[in-house]
Amino acid sequence: MTNLARRAAIASVCSALLLGALKAWAAVQTGSVAMLASLADSALDLFASLVTLGGVHWAAQPADENHRFGHGKAEALAALFQVVVIAVSALAILVRAIQRFQSGDVAAAPESGIAVSLVAIAVTLALTRYQAHVIRQTGSVAIGADRIHYTSDLLLNAAVIAALVIDAWGVRGADPVFGIAIAFWLLFGAWRASEAAIDQLMDKEWPEAKRAAFVEVAARNPALKSLHDLRTRSSGNRDFVQFHIAMRPSMTILEAHDVVEALEKQLCEAFPGTEILIHVDPEGHVDEPDNPMTEANLLKDN
Incomplete structure (x- = not known):
C-alpha cells in the first residue's frame, strides 16, 4: 500500500511539472489572468505534490522509540501544508484578478491558452482517476488532499477556456471575473482538503x-x-x-x-x-x- 501511495505522489509531481511548463508558455502568449491563475495553481500543485511525496514517505517509516504508534500522521501534516499553500495562492490570484478587472486589458492569442487547457484537462483527468484508485486501496489522506485540488483543476481549466472564448468575443471583464471565481473555488477546495487532515490529527472517531x-x-x-x-x-x-x-x-x-x-x-x-x-x-x-x-x-x- 505504501508503494502504491508513493507512485501516486510521483505521478502528481510529474503531471504538475508537465502542466506547469505548458501553462507558463500559454500565460506568456495570452497574457490572460485566468491562465496566470491556472499557472499559479499548477506551480502550487508541484510544490504541494512534493510535500505529499515527502509526507507519504515519512508516514511509511516504521514505529521507533520516539514514535511508538508509527508516523502515519505525517500524511495529515502534509495535507494541511497543502491547504495553506492553496489558500495563499487563491488570495494572490484574487488580488491579480481585481487589478486586471480595473485595468480592462483583454487577453491575446486565446487559441494557445485553449489548446493548453484542453491538454491539462486530459492529463488531470487521467491523474485523478489513478489517485481515486490509490485512495480506495490505501485510504491515504495526503493523496486524498492532493486529489481534491487536482479535481478542482478540471473546473479551473474549463473556466480558463470559457474566459478566453468570451474574451475573444469582445466581452470585457470576462477573464478577470473567471479569475475571481477560480480563486474562490480554490479557497473552497482548501477548506474541504483540511477536514480529513484535521479529523486525523484530532483522533476523530470512525464513522x-x-x-x-x-x-x-x-x-x-x-x-x-x-x-x-x-x-x-x-x-x-x-x-x-x-x-x-x-x-x-x-x-x-x-x-x-x-x-x-x-x-x-x-x-x-x-x-x-x-x-x-x-x-x-x-x-x-x-x-x-x-x-x-x-x-x-x-x-x-x-
Missing part, C-alpha cells in the same frame, strides 16, 4: 457505520458477553482500536488469552491495517463506563 460493522464482527465470537469503551482513530493508512470485553470469571488466563488472540485475528482479517488493544473484564464486575461512546451490551443484543 458510525464502520464502528457498527466492527462490533458486528466482534459479536460473532460466542465467548464474549459484552463490549464497551470502544475507541477508534486513524493515522495515515492505519487504524487503531481499543475496547473492553466481558468474559466468564471462571475462565483461566490461558483460555481468556486464546479468546483474545482469536478475536484479534478475526477482526484484523475483517479490518486489515488495524492495530487492536483489548482489555478483559470478568462478567458481572464491569464498572459503568464513563465514555459516552460506549457499546455496552451491544453484543448481548446481537
Whole structure:
C-alpha cells in the first residue's frame, strides 16, 4: 500500500511539472489572468505534490522509540501544508484578478491558452482517476488532499477556456471575473482538503457505520458477553482500536488469552491495517463506563 501511495505522489509531481511548463508558455502568449491563475495553481500543485511525496514517505517509516504508534500522521501534516499553500495562492490570484478587472486589458492569442487547457484537462483527468484508485486501496489522506485540488483543476481549466472564448468575443471583464471565481473555488477546495487532515490529527472517531460493522464482527465470537469503551482513530493508512470485553470469571488466563488472540485475528482479517488493544473484564464486575461512546451490551443484543 505504501508503494502504491508513493507512485501516486510521483505521478502528481510529474503531471504538475508537465502542466506547469505548458501553462507558463500559454500565460506568456495570452497574457490572460485566468491562465496566470491556472499557472499559479499548477506551480502550487508541484510544490504541494512534493510535500505529499515527502509526507507519504515519512508516514511509511516504521514505529521507533520516539514514535511508538508509527508516523502515519505525517500524511495529515502534509495535507494541511497543502491547504495553506492553496489558500495563499487563491488570495494572490484574487488580488491579480481585481487589478486586471480595473485595468480592462483583454487577453491575446486565446487559441494557445485553449489548446493548453484542453491538454491539462486530459492529463488531470487521467491523474485523478489513478489517485481515486490509490485512495480506495490505501485510504491515504495526503493523496486524498492532493486529489481534491487536482479535481478542482478540471473546473479551473474549463473556466480558463470559457474566459478566453468570451474574451475573444469582445466581452470585457470576462477573464478577470473567471479569475475571481477560480480563486474562490480554490479557497473552497482548501477548506474541504483540511477536514480529513484535521479529523486525523484530532483522533476523530470512525464513522458510525464502520464502528457498527466492527462490533458486528466482534459479536460473532460466542465467548464474549459484552463490549464497551470502544475507541477508534486513524493515522495515515492505519487504524487503531481499543475496547473492553466481558468474559466468564471462571475462565483461566490461558483460555481468556486464546479468546483474545482469536478475536484479534478475526477482526484484523475483517479490518486489515488495524492495530487492536483489548482489555478483559470478568462478567458481572464491569464498572459503568464513563465514555459516552460506549457499546455496552451491544453484543448481548446481537
